[in-house]
Amino acid sequence: MKFIRDVMLVFWLYVQESRSCIGYFLLSAVLLPGGLLLFTTGVSEGRPSLRLLAGSMLFALSMLSIMGLGSTLLEDRFRGRLKLIMTCPIAASAYLAGVFLFASCQSLISAFLMLLFAHFLYLTPHVTWMLLPVAILTTLPLSAISLINARYAHSIYQASLLNDMIGTGIVMICPVFYAAEILPAPLRYLSMVLPPTYAADALLKVMSGEQGIGFDLAVLALMSCVALMLWPRLLPWRDE
Amino acid sequence: MMPAAIRIRGLSKRYRSGILANANLTLNVHEGELLALLGPNGSGKTTLVRQVTTEMRPSEGAIEIMGIDAVRHGQRVKEIIGVVPQEAELFEHLTVEQHLFYFALFRGLGRPSARKCVENAIDELQLGERRKDIIKHLSSGLKRRVLVAIALLSDPPVLILDEPTTGLDPGSRRALWQVLLERKRRGTTMILTTHYLEEAELLADRIGILSHGKLIALGTLSELRGKARVGGLLDESEEGLMEVYFRFIEEKV
Numbered sequence: 367m368k369f370i371r372d373v374m375l376v377f378w379l380y381v382q383e384s385r386s387c388i389g390y391f392l393l394s395a396v397l398l399p400g401g402l403l404l405f406t407t408g409v410s411e412g413r414p415s416l417r418l419l420a421g422s423m424l425f426a427l428s429m430l431s432i433m434g435l436g437s438t439l440l441e442d443r444f445r446g447r448l449k450l451i452m453t454c455p456i457a458a459s460a461y462l463a464g465v466f467l468f469a470s471c472q473s474l475i476s477a478f479l480m481l482l483f484a485h486f487l488y489l490t491p492h493v494t495w496m497l498l499p500v501a502i503l504t505t506l507p508l509s510a511i512s513l514i515n516a517r518y519a520h521s522i523y524q525a526s527l528l529n530d531m532i533g534t535g536i537v538m539i540c541p542v543f544y545a546a547e548i549l550p551a552p553l554r555y556l557s558m559v560l561p562p563t564y565a566a567d568a569l570l571k572v573m574s575g576e577q578g579i580g581f582d583l584a585v586l587a588l589m590s591c592v593a594l595m596l597w598p599r600l601l602p603w604r605d606e
Numbered sequence: 607m608m609p610a611a612i613r614i615r616g617l618s619k620r621y622r623s624g625i626l627a628n629a630n631l632t633l634n635v636h637e638g639e640l641l642a643l644l645g646p647n648g649s650g651k652t653t654l655v656r657q658v659t660t661e662m663r664p665s666e667g668a669i670e671i672m673g674i675d676a677v678r679h680g681q682r683v684k685e686i687i688g689v690v691p692q693e694a695e696l697f698e699h700l701t702v703e704q705h706l707f708y709f710a711l712f713r714g715l716g717r718p719s720a721r722k723c724v725e726n727a728i729d730e731l732q733l734g735e736r737r738k739d740i741i742k743h744l745s746s747g748l749k750r751r752v753l754v755a756i757a758l759l760s761d762p763p764v765l766i767l768d769e770p771t772t773g774l775d776p777g778s779r780r781a782l783w784q785v786l787l788e789r790k791r792r793g794t795t796m797i798l799t800t801h802y803l804e805e806a807e808l809l810a811d812r813i814g815i816l817s818h819g820k821l822i823a824l825g826t827l828s829e830l831r832g833k834a835r836v837g838g839l840l841d842e843s844e845e846g847l848m849e850v851y852f853r854f855i856e857e858k859v
Contacts, residue, residue, distance in 0.1 A: 368714070372712070375708060375711050375712060378708075379697070379700075379708050382697075382699070382700055383697045383698070383699050384699070385699065386699050446691075446693045446694045446695035447694070447695050447697060449661070449691045449693060449695075450691065450695065450696065450709075450753070450756070451712075452661055453659065453661075453684065453688075453757070454684060454709060454712035455681050455682075455684035455685045455712070455713065455714060457681065605661060605662040
């Protein structure tokens with residue numbers, strides 16, 4: 367009970383702190399993934415597709431969960447806010463879950479806005495509740511990347527560069543907007559251990575009204591479990 | 607003599623780089639006592655404080671706060687201590703009041719109790735006029751006062767203050783001294799690190815001097831004077847803490 371209360375407190379703390387930036391957030395939540403959807407539609411001879419929509423949604427999830435979570439963790443660590451929070455009797459995992467919830471909400475809002483944006487391109491995805499677990503199981507493994515950066519980076523600049531690069535790049539090197547066969551062999555093997563590969567597949571199937579996302583969900587759930595096991599190890603709640 | 611609220615036994619901290627920041631420190635802080643820790647930069651004051659507040663794990667030794675093992679049960683210790691960290695920052699877009707309310711809730715208080723604690727802390731630190739201001743618009747001195755107010759929430763029996771008056775103007779510093787004296791009168795146990803010798807002289811019951819990670823002197827001001835005289839470090843005419851401090855530091859360095 368205390369854990370959940372602390373998670374929600376951390377979440378609301380960051381919601382309050384970021385209220386002044388809400389306009390910028392909404393702009394970036396639509397502009398970047400929406401722009402990517404338009405761009406990829408353009409290079410596909412103007413034919414929008416659910417695959418490109420799934421890719422843009424994944425881009426939104428990846429960008430905002432890695433960059434959003436990462437920037438919060440980095441600011442807390444390097445600007446001294448973490449020191450203040452650590453004086454309180456809350457568990458490291460509650461803090462992390464609260465920050466993750468905050469970042470995830472941003473990425474989910476952005477992905478949802480892409481579903482609305484798709485209507486402007488006359489795309490009619492099949493929208494069901496199954497999109498939600500797919501989105502959550504996509505953001506959880508990506509959170510580990512932010513944490514690794516926040517834990518080991520020597521400076522806020524270095525970690526921000528890595529977060530920006532990975533947050534946007536990870537979707538590009540996975541077979542999200544294109545078929546896996548196009549990728550060179552090393553990247554194809556690499557993409558097999560990256561969450562966007564399975565998330566794209568699952569999102570596409572759900573939005574097409576197809577069945578058979580069990581394998582993709584199982585892989586994402588496994589990756590999420592690994593990420594959750596890494597969480598307490600990666601957060602320096604007590605210096606050694 | 608009052609029982610010890612904080613017991614430190616054989617405490618050492620060696621960083622991965624090999625630097626020994628604290629070496630075999632042993633001391634007690636008695637209930638209701640204010641212990642001031644002095645020492646030059648890099649003497650190990652903050653390292654000691656970070657270990658006591660459970661922010662850092664000791665390499666060796668034991669710390670007990672109000673009977674709780676601080677090395678093993680960090681979370682339980684955090685429930686009974688208030689901490690002003692040296693380099694902590696606040697959330698720029700939250701107001702003073704929001705800060706205090708959230709951190710009171712973090713300390714496990716219910717909403718009505720949290721509101722009451724917030725009012726008390728605002729009164730005690732004289733933050734009433736600035737309660738609705740966002741942190742971004744406060745001076746560094748006022749931010750420091752908010753940090754102290756956060757540490758005082760829920761009226762903890764033990765306070766750990768790492769250079770709480772650094773950056774404060776003389777008026778604000780004196781106001782904070784009054785707050786600490788009032789807390790002392792109410793029986794709060796405190797460890798205070800500072801570079802202001804007059805602050806230690808005014809507030810502390812006992813003074814510890816750290817140098818190169820070692821506790822080179824510990825006692826009341828008159829005890830330290832006595833030790834300095836016996837050791838031939840001080841003339842009869844030299845009375846102030848400043849003379850005592852420099853004699854110890856210069857002798858041991």
